[in-house]
Amino acid sequence: MMSPKQSRGEATAEKALRAALDLYAAKGHAGLTMTALIAETGISSGSLYHHFGGVDGLAAALYARCVSALMEALVAALEDSATARDGVRALVEAYLRFVQENRAAAHFVHASSYADFLPAHAEALAAAKAPHMRRIGEWLRPHVESGRLADLPDPLTEMLVIGPVAEISRRWLAGAPGADLTAATRLLPERIWRSIRGDDAGSGGG
Numbered sequence: 001m002m003s004p005k006q007s008r009g010e011a012t013a014e015k016a017l018r019a020a021l022d023l024y025a026a027k028g029h030a031g032l033t034m035t036a037l038i039a040e041t042g043i044s045s046g047s048l049y050h051h052f053g054g055v056d057g058l059a060a061a062l063y064a065r066c067v068s069a070l071m072e073a074l075v076a077a078l079e080d081s082a083t084a085r086d087g088v089r090a091l092v093e094a095y096l097r098f099v100q101e102n103r104a105a106a107h108f109v110h111a112s113s114y115a116d117f118l119p120a121h122a123e124a125l126a127a128a129k130a131p132h133m134r135r136i137g138e139w140l141r142p143h144v145e146s147g148r149l150a151d152l153p154d155p156l157t158e159m160l161v162i163g164p165v166a167e168i169s170r171r172w173l174a175g176a177p178g179a180d181l182t183a184a185t186r187l188l189p190e191r192i193w194r195s196i197r198g199d200d201a202g203s204g205g206g
Contacts, residue, residue: 013051013061015041020062025104029111032059060121063112064128066105071132073098078139084148084201087139089189092165096185099169107173110166147200160195164188 019040023031034045034055052058077094081087099106112118118125140157143149152160165188171179 009051012043012047016043016048016051016058017062017065020058021066021104021108024062024108029059029115056117056120059112059115059117060125062108063115063118064121064125066102066109067125068128068132069102069105070095070098070109071129071136075132075135075139078136084143084197085193087143088149088161088193088196091161092189092192093185095162095165096169096181096188099173100181103173106169110170110173144198147198149201150196150198152196157196161192164192 073094077090078087081090168184
């Protein structure tokens, strides 16, 4: 059970993270400043430094939060699927649905993938992703072992499954002409499944 001080600390951190995402949605990375956060939240600079170590630490915490929300949606889609084909299709659909329904969070993730603040927080970010990656691996393993999914190195599996949806999402979020998530949701799931199905998947979907 948390003490009142711990509860206040969590509430302050939550308020700061929500405000940071709102500021990013309104003004982009340039708007995510200490001055703007203080004006938006009324939280002191000392408190923000205490909880996050500065704006870069807050940005890293927000990135971890948004990535975790995305990955939780992907894991839920997989774990609700009985077959390899259903799982791959559901994962693709879940990714695209998350982007449409959580535009600010998705935009922050895609725009921050190579941001300067990430390397200093790589260990914490990896720890935040680890539980989700473990659950994805546990779902994939029996399908790979049975031959229903191709036995590929993890980075290649990720490239084939996530690469196309991440790229169309990035273009859609940037407002690129022709980037249509509705069409992507209709066309990509089956094509991505075909790219990673194993020799024993058959035509029915495994």
